[in-house]
Amino acid sequence: MSSTYYVLCVSHDPATQGTEHRTRGDAAETIKTGSALHPGCDLVIEEVSGGPVEIGCPPAGSRGSGPRCYHQDVRWTDVEWLRLLSRAYTSTDPKVSEAVRQGRFTCWPQERLHRLRGSLGIEDEARERLVALTDPDTGRVLAAGKVTDVDRADGDMTLTVVQQDPLDVPRSDGDPATLPPGMNWRDHITAG
Structure with missing residues (x-):
């Protein structure tokens, strides 16, 4: 099954879908050259193949805003891992909280993951309670x-x-x- 790549704007809450692309490179180039739809916004790339598979964080220099990452290429992270990190941010377990505090998750701060909750399949836990x-x-x-x-x-x-x-x-x-x-x-x- 082939993948489709979406440029997502995480300056909005929840994240909004921008443009659709056939390759990772095309999506990354759209962000690098500037998205006319979301100028100056924090943009990421979602890979979808039957469902969200990975989220790509472009280098900070390619985006208008967002976390100050230090990688030079798009850094891809598995959606399952991001779900775990999102849960870890809100954990009440002291060992998990300490592990998150010591981790280097510059691409994925809690607010950014919260805005990606639709793509990650984690609705707000407070809702429906x-x-x-x-x-x-x-x-x-x-x-x-x-x-x-x-x-x-x-x-x-x-x-x-x-x-x-x-x-x-x-x-x-x-x-x-x-x-x-x-x-x-x-x-x-x-x-x-």
Whole structure:
């Protein structure tokens, strides 16, 4: 099966598809000579063969913006590896966090991978999660709902939540057994 190569703009969130190419070289040349569709943007190349296979990071001098990489040619990375790195960035395991901190992932900072989530097949984990708003003094659940949209900007995260029917909202003082299926106590948002 032959591959198709897409120039993706990761200056947008999520990344947007620019131009389609038959070879790696053609896609790299489009970035090097400047994309009229996305001047000054951070561009990468996606190889697709039945699904995303690899993502190519062009040299920093070929792109208008993005991370300051030090390679001279397009650096190709397997999509599976990028999925693992994306998960590692958000890991709560101290050993994984330390490994990521010590790693040299200049081509693939967390924000860049987040913008490639469609190509990597990793939707935002906060989406579709059940959350509860609790009273900070009593722990009583005031409202609960399902996250429908996540907006991350300037280090903040805003959740859009569709409130559940009041009959489905647990009315406890913090008993985990009373939470609806799919909700976890770590999913609480504290009022205040």
